[in-house]
Amino acid sequence: MKKKLIVKGMSCMHCVSAVKGGLADFGEVEDVQVDLEDERVEITLKEELSDEKIRLSIEDQGYEVVEIKDEK
Numbered sequence: 520m521k522k523k524l525i526v527k528g529m530s531c532m533h534c535v536s537a538v539k540g541g542l543a544d545f546g547e548v549e550d551v552q553v554d555l556e557d558e559r560v561e562i563t564l565k566e567e568l569s570d571e572k573i574r575l576s577i578e579d580q581g582y583e584v585v586e587i588k589d590e591k
Contacts, residue, residue: 521590522573524560528582529553541576561590 529538535553538560542548550563562573574584 520564520567522562522564522570523588523590524562524573524577525558525585526560526577526582527558527585529555529558531555534580534582537580538577538582541580542573544576545572558585 526538529535535555538553539551542551542562545568547564547566547568548562549565552561553559554561560577562568570587573587577584
């Protein structure tokens with residue numbers, strides 16, 4: 520299962536590391552891909568993880584989650 524996000528405020532590799540590091544704390548997360556240019560984050564999950572937990576993890580790093588969509 521995948522989730523695709525639009526995240527504002529990311530501008531460098533430190534931002535990528537911060538987002539990936541925050542999400543890596545969740546055992547449900549299998550992989551995280553970040554596209555700085557398009558302000559997109561794609562999360563591959565092993566099992567369900569709530570959008571709220573994902574949003575809080577990223578916003579705790581100082582970024583704004585604009586949208587979260589489930590992908591199949």
